[in-house]
Each structure stands twice: as C-alpha cells, then as structure tokens.
Amino acid sequence: MEDYLDRISQSIKRSLSFPERTVAHGFDGALDEGSVAEITYEEDPSEDLALSAIDGGSNTIIKTPTLALVLNRVYCNKFDRMKKLDFVELSTFVSSTRVVTDGDRVLFETEVYPQQGACPLEMPKVDTNDPEMRIGRMRGDLDRAISMARRFCEWSFVSRALGSGAGFIVMDGSLQTAFPGESELANRAYEEAGSRGAVVAGLSKSSMIYTNEGYPLVGFLNMMAGRGGLSRWMARVGRSEEWAPRAEVYFVRLHEGADRAFRLDVFERAGEAEVARLVRSLQANSRYFAYPGYPYALIDAHAYARVGKEEAMHIRDLILDKLDLEDASRLEQAERALMGHDVLDELG
Amino acid sequence: MNMIVGQIVGGGNTELIIREKKGVGLELGDLVAVEDGSRRYLYMVSALEYGSLVEEDRLFTSSGSMLEGTKPNVEIPERDLRLFRKVHVSPLLEVRYEGKGEGGRPVPRSPRAIPTFLSKAREITREDFSFLQKPETEIFLGRIRSGTKVLDLDYHLNGEDMLSHHTLISAQTGRGKSNLVKVMLWEAMRHNRFGVLVMDIHNEYFGVGSNKGLKNHPNADRSLVYYSKSPPPGQRRLRINLRALYPSYLIGVVELTEAQEGALEFYYREHGRDWIRELMTEDAVREKEYERRGVQPVTIHTLRRKLGNLFKIRTAKEGGAPYCEDEVFDMESMGESTVKDIADCIEQGKVVIIDGSSISDDTGLIITNAVMKDIFHRYESYKDEGTLKDRPQVGVVLEEAPRVLGEAYGDNIFGKIAREGRKFRIGLIAVSQMVSIIPDDILANIGTKIIMGNEMAQERRKLIESASQDLSAYDQLIAGLDKGEAIVSSIFSKFPVPIYTPLFENLVKEVETEKRSEKAFF
The missing domain is CATH 3.30.2170 (archaeoglobus fulgidus dsm 4304 fold)
Structure with missing residues (x-):
C-alpha cells in the first residue's frame, strides 16, 4: 500500500517542480520571474x-x-x-x-x-x-x-x-x-x-x-x-x-x-x-x-x-399547476430518466 | 412615510425574525408595526443578534487578520448585504380595520395570524394606537414608549377597573415606584370618586414644605386629607386613641404567637376598650389570677414589651398609670374617632395620606389595618343593603406588600381584600420589589401589574408567570428597564403596554402652567 502512495506523492512532486522559464500553452508570450510585476x-x-x-x-x-x-x-x-x-x-x-x-x-x-x-x-x-x-x-x-x-x-x-x-x-x-x-x-x-x-x-x-x-x-x-x-x-x-x-x-x-x-x-x-x-x-x-x-x-x-432552488421550485409549481394530471405525470416520468443518481444518493 | 426598519424573514406566531435595515439601530423594547392588507400587527423587539451570510470560519479568520494586522487595508462596506442584524420581535397586537370609511374602524385583538412573509416592518407612530379609547374614569399611567423613545401618546386605564381588580407595582429600589404611585394618586384625585388610603412611610406624597406633592393638585382642598404628627395649617393632626383599637387590628400584621393572640383577646374580653391600658399596667396579683385562667405571665410580659414598642407606651410602675410617650397615640380622650374619620374621608372619595415617617412600619400597618377593616365592614353592609354601587371605589396603597400578603402572616384584611375586595369595590395598590413571596392565589387576583425595572431573575420569573399576557420574551427587557419605564400587563389591556411615567414634578408643572394661562385668558 505504501508503495502506491509513494508513487502518487512522487508524481505530485513532479507536477509542482516548476521550470524557471515557460510559455502558457496556447499563448504567445514567454514567462519568467521578470514577467511578474x-x-x-x-x-x-x-x-x-x-x-x-x-x-x-x-x-x-x-x-x-x-x-x-x-x-x-x-x-x-x-x-x-x-x-x-x-x-x-x-x-x-x-x-x-x-x-x-x-x-x-x-x-x-x-x-x-x-x-x-x-x-x-x-x-x-x-x-x-x-x-x-x-x-x-x-x-x-x-x-x-x-x-x-x-x-x-x-x-x-x-x-x-x-x-x-x-x-x-x-x-x-x-x-x-x-x-x-x-x-x-x-x-x-x-x-x-x-x-x-x-x-x-x-x-x-x-x-x-x-x-x-x-x-x-x-x-x-x-x-x-x-x-x-x-x-x-x-x-x-x-x-x-x-x-x-x-x-x-x-x-x-x-x-x-x-x-x-x-x-x-x-x-x-x-x-x-x-x-x-x-x-x-x-x-x-x-x-x-x-x-x-x-x-x-x-x-x-x-x-x-x-x-435559489426554492425560487425555481416555485416557478415549477406554477407551471405544473397549469398542466393536467396526465401531462404532469408524463413529465415526471420523463424527468426520472435523469434522476437515477439522485435515487442512489438518497439510498446512502 | 414612516421609516422602514426591516423585513420579515422568518419566525412564526410566537416570534418573528426581522432582518434590520442598515443603520436603523433597533433596541430591545422598540415597537414596530407591520401592515398587511386590512390588518396591522404590532410587535416588540425582544432579542437582537448578529446575522451573516459569510461562513463562521471565514469570519473568524478575517476578523483575526484585521485585528492582528496581517490583512490591513480591508473594508466592510456600508451597504454590505452579508452582514446584518437579526431582530426577534414578539407579537403584541393585531388590529383589524372593520367597516367602510377612512381606513375603517380599528379593532384590536390578540394576534391570531402572522403577516405575509417578507412584509416590511416600520417604526411605530401614535396613529398605530388609534384604537385606544380614553375611559370614563381614566387614570393616566404614562406615555406609550417604543424602547427608549417616548411617543406623544398618553396611556390610561379605567380607574374603577384598575382599583377594583387590584394593581401591583413591582420594581427594584430607585426605578420610580413612588413617582408612579404619586402620579396615580394625582390622577385619582381628578375624579373625586376614588377613596384611597396611603400610609406614607417616607412622607413623600403630600409635598411637605416647598416640595411638590399631591397638595398641589387643583382639587386638593376637596379630594385630599393629610394626617401627620406635625400637620401644616389646614391639615389634620395624627392622633390615634388606643381605645379605638381592637386586638384584631394587630393580628395578622404584627408577629404574634398563638398564645399572644389569645392573650390579647383575653384582655379585650376582660377590659373592653381599655384592654391596652390594662395590659400595660403591671399588677402582680392580677397576673397571678390570669395565670390561673391560662394566660402565662411571660406572655403578658412579652406583649407588654411589644405593645410598648409599637405605641411608645411606658409601663407604669405598680400603682401608676401607663402613658403614651409619643404624641401620635393617646390613651385618654384624644383621637378616639380618628380611625372612623379616616374611613369617612375615604368613603367620600378622598385620598387620605397618613404621614408614617414618625411611626414604626408595624404601627402604620396597624392603623391601615384598622381603617380598612372599618371600610370593609361598612362596604359589606352596603352590599347587603344594595347601595354599594352608589359608593366610591376605594383602595389602599400597600407599600412593601409581601410583608402582609405573604403566607407567613396568615389571613388579614389585606389578604381578604386581595381575594374578595373586588365584590365590595375595595382594591389594593400593592407596591413591592419582592413579588416572589406573595402567594400565587393573591397574585392571580391582581388584574393589573405594572412592571418596572428589576434585575433579580427570580422576581422577574414570578412576574412573567403571573402576568396577564405572555411575557416570556420580556425577561431581559424587564431587567433593563430604566427609571420611569414600565410594562403594564393588565386584564383590561389587549397587550402588554410599554410606558414611560413622567416625573411627578413635571406633571404638576404642566398643570400649574395650564392654570396660569387659563387665568391670563380670562
């Protein structure tokens, strides 16, 4: 176990060993200590x-x-x-x-x-x-x-x-x-x-x-x-x-x-x-x-x-009030297609 | 446009939480109003706390940095929305506007609803109390205040109600009890229909010498009687003949054992109205005889000492007559009708002040007891005759009330008045800083409680428990009331009313100025 932790920490260290001079990827100018004013x-x-x-x-x-x-x-x-x-x-x-x-x-x-x-x-x-x-x-x-x-x-x-x-x-x-x-x-x-x-x-x-x-x-x-x-x-x-x-x-x-x-x-x-x-x-x-x-x-x-979430939910209620029961039920079914994670989260 | 002080952001029927508008600076006890359609709600500030949207850890870090100077050059902007004060307000009243016309008729009641969420709260104005009506026999208690700000609005209670259902004035020393009593008596004198007995132990109500007092009242000549050992011209000398006293006047107000009470009754049975003189006369043969009949010499000797001290009687040596050393008491022919005279004056609707500064507290209580027993007896008869309603409402100011209302003294006239006086138009004005030793049943019978500043938690608890309204949120507020400030909790009011009682001297000055300008006009 210690071995892989060592390897991770070495990798982090390497990612922080900044060079003395560099260029930001996609940019046009060189950067070094003198660039910071x-x-x-x-x-x-x-x-x-x-x-x-x-x-x-x-x-x-x-x-x-x-x-x-x-x-x-x-x-x-x-x-x-x-x-x-x-x-x-x-x-x-x-x-x-x-x-x-x-x-x-x-x-x-x-x-x-x-x-x-x-x-x-x-x-x-x-x-x-x-x-x-x-x-x-x-x-x-x-x-x-x-x-x-x-x-x-x-x-x-x-x-x-x-x-x-x-x-x-x-x-x-x-x-x-x-x-x-x-x-x-x-x-x-x-x-x-x-x-x-x-x-x-x-x-x-x-x-x-x-x-x-x-x-x-x-x-x-x-x-x-x-x-x-x-x-x-x-x-x-x-x-x-x-x-x-x-x-x-x-x-x-x-x-x-x-x-x-x-x-x-x-x-x-x-x-x-x-x-x-x-x-x-x-x-x-x-x-x-x-x-x-x-x-x-x-x-x-x-x-x-x-x-706020409450503000959005208030509008939601107003919209759902305008739908008949059948449409509201269909909408909820459609929404459930995206809510699987929420259910899992609720299960703990 | 009245100043907006905040907005309702939470709470419920027992208290609301208001976010305070920047810079308003509400204080404990301040009153605020919330308009909600045809209703108006009145609230009182009961607690203040900080609110911040900035997380606590960040606040600690930032303030630490500012304090220690590690992050100088930072600011808290004046209109920063993240930092604010949360104001807790307790419901006082709901005013509904009924009927048509300009705003409708205001009808107050205890709050049964809460205003719309996020309603704005504004500062109170005198117009918010337009529902208050001046009663027929009004007794001015002070001006309604919002925290420390006094509104230009007088607060009155109906004198008949207030006196018949008893009043308690509770405060620690120096918070303005005596001033308030003076103001109330001054008010009572305006009507010529309230008979009130005052045993003035500090001789501060009449206005001795150049001091302002009840003597300065425009009705003083017909509504005020003053008894004193050294009365000013036109007033009455206080002289009580001990022959006018009955043993029952002592029982319940002076600390006596059962044997001593029995001995007093014994002497009265043996000697009638001369019972005190005979008790004070040393007669060894007679004492032997009385011992045989069950009265111990030690009891007689103790009573002799007690009565001697109470009435300043010197015991005559064998064969000589006892005599009163003090001019207030007499055992010969003077002052035999004083108790009756005082009772007469009270029955005529006058305020009677007895200068109690030259007599002991116990003696003062005996005299008060004597007068009130007489009055009670008379009013019982009037009730039987069916003429009670034609008689003036009477009352007695009882300073250090727990002394005689406490359970330790058993039943006496004051306890009886507290429990039954209302039926006979007799009331108490009990003044005290130690409410906790007044029995619950007596406190429950007191209809109006005027609560002034009191730092003793135990006393405040008792007051809050026995108040006519829910004052549970007022604990700290009562502790912090300044001189002259009070909260009136009465069964005759829909809400606990914060008042400020002006200085009596200023009240007198106002009346005198009015009188002068009237004269100038005519």
Whole structure:
C-alpha cells in the first residue's frame, strides 16, 4: 500500500517542480520571474475608477432528456472603489431549451420568457453537431445548451452596464466564447464599449491554463512572485485564440491579504495605460474584509444574480399547476430518466 | 412615510425574525408595526443578534487578520448585504380595520395570524394606537414608549377597573415606584370618586414644605386629607386613641404567637376598650389570677414589651398609670374617632395620606389595618343593603406588600381584600420589589401589574408567570428597564403596554402652567 502512495506523492512532486522559464500553452508570450510585476495602489480621489460588474445565476426548473426550463437572472451594478453607487440593472427570465429535429439535423431551440426587467434575446437554433457544441465525437448535450441563454444575456448586459457611465465593465468569468453565435454578440459588446471609451474585462475565480510542460500556470506565477517578495502583482500571459479570442490574458493578485491570484481577461484593444487603470480600479474595489483580493462588485453581483432552488421550485409549481394530471405525470416520468443518481444518493 | 426598519424573514406566531435595515439601530423594547392588507400587527423587539451570510470560519479568520494586522487595508462596506442584524420581535397586537370609511374602524385583538412573509416592518407612530379609547374614569399611567423613545401618546386605564381588580407595582429600589404611585394618586384625585388610603412611610406624597406633592393638585382642598404628627395649617393632626383599637387590628400584621393572640383577646374580653391600658399596667396579683385562667405571665410580659414598642407606651410602675410617650397615640380622650374619620374621608372619595415617617412600619400597618377593616365592614353592609354601587371605589396603597400578603402572616384584611375586595369595590395598590413571596392565589387576583425595572431573575420569573399576557420574551427587557419605564400587563389591556411615567414634578408643572394661562385668558 505504501508503495502506491509513494508513487502518487512522487508524481505530485513532479507536477509542482516548476521550470524557471515557460510559455502558457496556447499563448504567445514567454514567462519568467521578470514577467511578474509588482503593482501598487495609491489613492488619488480625483481618479475615475468606477467599474460595473456583471454576473448571472440560474437554477433548473424542469429537465428531461430533451427539454430544459431554467430560471435565469443577470445583474449589473456600479461601484466607485468600495462604494456602491445608485445604478442597478437586473433581468430575470425563464429559458426553455428543447431538442428539435429538422430532417437529419438535431437542433437546440431556445425560447426566452421574461419575468422581470426584459432581456430581449434572439436565440439562434444551434446544431448539436456544431463544432462549438461537440464534445469529442459526441453531439453537444443539453446541459451545455441550457446555459447559452444566460451567457448571451450577460453579453447583452454590457450595453446596459455602459449606461452607468463606468469606464470598466467587469464580467464574471473569462471572455472566452464557447457557443455558436456568441462571438458575434461579444464583438458587438466590445465595439459598443470601445465607442464609449470603456474597457471590457472578465475576471475568473478559477483557471485551467497550464504551461507547455503541463504545469498549472497560476502555480508557476505564484512561485515567481514569491521569489520576488511581491504581495500585489500582475503578469501578462499573452494572447490565445483558444483560451480567449480578442483578449489579452493576465493574472493578478489584487491585495496583499489575498489567498490567490485571479485570471483577468482584458479586451485586446485596451492600451497599457488603460490596463493599468483597470488594475487600479480592481485593487480599489478588492478590499472586502472577508475576501480581500476579489472585487467586491463581483461579490455583490453574484449575490443579486443568484437564483435559489426554492425560487425555481416555485416557478415549477406554477407551471405544473397549469398542466393536467396526465401531462404532469408524463413529465415526471420523463424527468426520472435523469434522476437515477439522485435515487442512489438518497439510498446512502 | 414612516421609516422602514426591516423585513420579515422568518419566525412564526410566537416570534418573528426581522432582518434590520442598515443603520436603523433597533433596541430591545422598540415597537414596530407591520401592515398587511386590512390588518396591522404590532410587535416588540425582544432579542437582537448578529446575522451573516459569510461562513463562521471565514469570519473568524478575517476578523483575526484585521485585528492582528496581517490583512490591513480591508473594508466592510456600508451597504454590505452579508452582514446584518437579526431582530426577534414578539407579537403584541393585531388590529383589524372593520367597516367602510377612512381606513375603517380599528379593532384590536390578540394576534391570531402572522403577516405575509417578507412584509416590511416600520417604526411605530401614535396613529398605530388609534384604537385606544380614553375611559370614563381614566387614570393616566404614562406615555406609550417604543424602547427608549417616548411617543406623544398618553396611556390610561379605567380607574374603577384598575382599583377594583387590584394593581401591583413591582420594581427594584430607585426605578420610580413612588413617582408612579404619586402620579396615580394625582390622577385619582381628578375624579373625586376614588377613596384611597396611603400610609406614607417616607412622607413623600403630600409635598411637605416647598416640595411638590399631591397638595398641589387643583382639587386638593376637596379630594385630599393629610394626617401627620406635625400637620401644616389646614391639615389634620395624627392622633390615634388606643381605645379605638381592637386586638384584631394587630393580628395578622404584627408577629404574634398563638398564645399572644389569645392573650390579647383575653384582655379585650376582660377590659373592653381599655384592654391596652390594662395590659400595660403591671399588677402582680392580677397576673397571678390570669395565670390561673391560662394566660402565662411571660406572655403578658412579652406583649407588654411589644405593645410598648409599637405605641411608645411606658409601663407604669405598680400603682401608676401607663402613658403614651409619643404624641401620635393617646390613651385618654384624644383621637378616639380618628380611625372612623379616616374611613369617612375615604368613603367620600378622598385620598387620605397618613404621614408614617414618625411611626414604626408595624404601627402604620396597624392603623391601615384598622381603617380598612372599618371600610370593609361598612362596604359589606352596603352590599347587603344594595347601595354599594352608589359608593366610591376605594383602595389602599400597600407599600412593601409581601410583608402582609405573604403566607407567613396568615389571613388579614389585606389578604381578604386581595381575594374578595373586588365584590365590595375595595382594591389594593400593592407596591413591592419582592413579588416572589406573595402567594400565587393573591397574585392571580391582581388584574393589573405594572412592571418596572428589576434585575433579580427570580422576581422577574414570578412576574412573567403571573402576568396577564405572555411575557416570556420580556425577561431581559424587564431587567433593563430604566427609571420611569414600565410594562403594564393588565386584564383590561389587549397587550402588554410599554410606558414611560413622567416625573411627578413635571406633571404638576404642566398643570400649574395650564392654570396660569387659563387665568391670563380670562
């Protein structure tokens, strides 16, 4: 037994033996100790550091193998440093994604039913065989398709967030696009932001980016920062069509008390000075006592965008009330096709 | 628009939990209102606690980092939604609006429902108590308060109800008991139809010298009588002739053994109204004779000592007559009608204050006992005659009530009044800080309890158990009541009413100012 544990621990050790110099897989720039630069923050009350954060949340109402109803909420706010300003936009809607056929083609068709604060979306029919939906040799599955509506709404919220007058629009997560039609939506958002002199960025709580040698990138950067004795730092990782088309990717540690660094995607056209100002804006907004180093505007957006299970269940009850007994029974049967695991979990 | 103080996020019929709106700063005892369609609910803040959506471990870590300076440069934003205060509120009242017209007629009742989930709670206003009606013989007890904020709204109880069903004023020393009694007596005097006997052991109610007191009442000349060893002009000298006292006046209020009680009765049978004089007269031959008839000399000697101390009688040596050293008591011809005179005044609906500062507590109780026995006897007769309803409601203020209401003293007139007085229009105003030694059956007979600050847990428990409403959530609140603050729990009220009784002196000033401006007008 000890033998295999030894082998596992050796393997872990090897995975943490970071090189002195590397390149993030799929990116264009080389990285070493010199790539990690110290950042500082000195308060200048006259500097406009207002930012608007966008986040979305969702919870499933009904799900069968071919139909999913999801309650979605997207929210944006505006902060000046740690102060929340009087600007809020919110949209709550139900998205219905169905599997439909068109000859030989199998498509995902999504319809949107606004509940509060309309989010007018034109959801394209998506081919399950579309390369952006496929996973290996498999057609795209419903689980992925149901998050399309929320993601599209988040992009459309960039326009609303720009209405706040904030110079920086920070989305929860990366700027990576993953659905058919999403790039077009993102491009429209970038263009509108650019025309208003604003910068769009995405901040990810987690990152899967690795180096060419197969090491976790964030681990490598942390080690380099540690060597330089840096408590607040940023590192430009570079450009990657795969990880973030049209974005420059950075890693940032925004507070000396932070327990981790975050991936920051910044729209490609932002200049050096704009990026520096964005990072100052984020630093000024990342002083929340319980989670220093993470922007408070995103914590706020997360809280307001969250959709509780109870909330989704309430909508479910309202929908089931509209069905006759026979239809409701059929629906439940269809849902059971996906619930085998739940039953096993209940058995302990 | 009234200020929103929070929103209901949990709880049930026994208490609700409200998330407090940032910066409101509710305090224990504050009142809040919740509107719900045609109903309005009133609640009182009974507990406060912290709430946080941040996990406890993270909170400990973060606060530790801030305290120890390992994570400086962090903030808790003013509008942080994750940190808040949870306010527990206890139900006071449900007000339904019945009928048409502007809002309908408010009808209060004990809460039988709960407001809609997530309803907003707002601060209370005087309009929330629009259902309160001024009773015909109102006795002002104070102003309704919300926590420490006093509303511009007077709270009254019906004097007839309050007095006939007895009132208990309970508080620790220094919380405003005497002030409240003064205010109540002042109010009683406005009506000229409440006869109240007050044995004023600290001589603080009348208003001696330049002090403000009941003498300053506009009706004082016809509604107030003051007995004192040294009365001011126009008032009465306190002089009690011991011949007017019966042994029964002592029994139940003075600590006596069975043998001593028997000896008192014996002397009364032998000597009639001169029984005290004869008991105090040393006569060895007679004592021998009485010993033969069952009264031990030691009993006589002990009684002689006790009565001597009570009435300040000096024992005459053999052959000489005993005499009262004090001017208050007399064994000759003075003061024979005092007890009857006092009873007459009370029966005429006057407040009678006896300055008890120059006599012992026991002596004061004997006099009170004597007067109330007389009154009780008269009112029993009126009931038999069918004229009781034409007589004024009477009462007696009993300071340190447990002394005479406690089980140790057995049955006396005060216990009798507590148990049966209501039928005869005789009531008690019992004042005490030691409620726990008053028997349960007597407490149960007290219709109105005015609970002031009390830090003794045992006393609070007793008060809460015996209150007319469920006060189980009020324990800490009662402990923290400030001077003048009280909770009125009465069978004549639909809810426990938090009040603040203003300083008596201010009340007098208000009346005097009103009087002056009336004169100026005419």
